[in-house]
Amino acid sequence: MEPIDQYIFRSSEIFLTHNNTVPAEIPAKFRDSVIDSLDMVLAGRPARAVLLQETQPKSAVVSSSVSGPPHQADEDGVWMRLRAVLASDDPACRALVSPASRALGLLNWHHSTRFCSRCGTPLSAHPSEIALRCESCSSVYFPRISPAIIVLVHKGNDVLLARHANRNQDVWACLAGFLEHGETLEECVAREVYEETGVRIRNARYAGSQSWPYPDQHMVAFHAEWDSGEIRVDPAEISEARWFPWNDLPAHPQQGTVAWNLIHGIFPQQFKK
Numbered sequence: 001m002e003p004i005d006q007y008i009f010r011s012s013e014i015f016l017t018h019n020n021t022v023p024a025e026i027p028a029k030f031r032d033s034v035i036d037s038l039d040m041v042l043a044g045r046p047a048r049a050v051l052l053q054e055t056q057p058k059s060a061v062v063s064s065s066v067s068g069p070p071h072q073a074d075e076d077g078v079w080m081r082l083r084a085v086l087a088s089d090d091p092a093c094r095a096l097v098s099p100a101s102r103a104l105g106l107l108n109w110h111h112s113t114r115f116c117s118r119c120g121t122p123l124s125a126h127p128s129e130i131a132l133r134c135e136s137c138s139s140v141y142f143p144r145i146s147p148a149i150i151v152l153v154h155k156g157n158d159v160l161l162a163r164h165a166n167r168n169q170d171v172w173a174c175l176a177g178f179l180e181h182g183e184t185l186e187e188c189v190a191r192e193v194y195e196e197t198g199v200r201i202r203n204a205r206y207a208g209s210q211s212w213p214y215p216d217q218h219m220v221a222f223h224a225e226w227d228s229g230e231i232r233v234d235p236a237e238i239s240e241a242r243w244f245p246w247n248d249l250p251a252h253p254q255q256g257t258v259a260w261n262l263i264h265g266i267f268p269q270q271f272k273k
């Protein structure tokens with residue numbers, strides 16, 4: 001089946017028409033920059049996810065901020081950060097949240113999964129599944145999803161936020177970390193909060209979840225209550241952690257992030273009956 005929608009990515013940006021929809025064709029100017037592509041069904045329609053080579057230095061690729069107008073528009077369309085699509089109130093962008101996240105996650109997996117890790121043979125497409133197969137030893141590789149938790153810890157009217165040691169040091173974020181083998185999500189929440197801040201929690205409660213294809217996470221969000229302990233950060237991960245009054249929060253991750261959705265109680269794909 002010929003693809004009728006083209007989900008074109010350059011790193012974590014997606015190329016959209018001026019109506020914030022995906023184009024039906026790859027613009028000719030991009031065709032020499034394609035480094036990977038994968039056909040799939042997205043939003044019930046045959047689609048192609050396409051990855052382009054980064055052709056410009058990172059500083060020149062600034063396209064669209066979350067709140068500001070898009071840049072780098074031309075007659076074909078505009079590059080938008082996928083995070084800006086996630087944060088947008090435009091109905092056309094809302095309709096893209098799920099298929100574009102799926103497209104980018106699968107494309108990231110496909111582009112980084114080339115050889116059989118058991119015998120080293122180059123992998124080929126599986127005939128009937130979204131998977132890759134080794135013709136030599138019959139191993140099958142399915143798309144990888146890495147589950148991670150993110151948590152907002154409450155203590156009375158205060159919430160616990162932290163500045164990371166190595167990234168986004170200018171914002172106060174929720175605590176987060178990857179699920180480990182053998183533990184439940186709730187155990188992961190308790191472990192991550194304790195490891196990063198020395199605080200014990202109780203009553204971890206599921207708040208929502210969100211695909212986060214940078215490159216392959218699925219973020220599971222929780223609220224939890226402080227149980228005991230004073231803040232004592234792990235300096236390898238956290239430069240500073242503090243309690244903030246709920247009604248007077250410092251600069252925190254912007255709209256379109258999982259942390260923003262957790263803090264503000266809004267997830268893009270709430271379950272509807």
Ligand SMILES: [Zn+2]
Nearest residue numbers: 116119134137
């Ligand atoms: Zn093999």
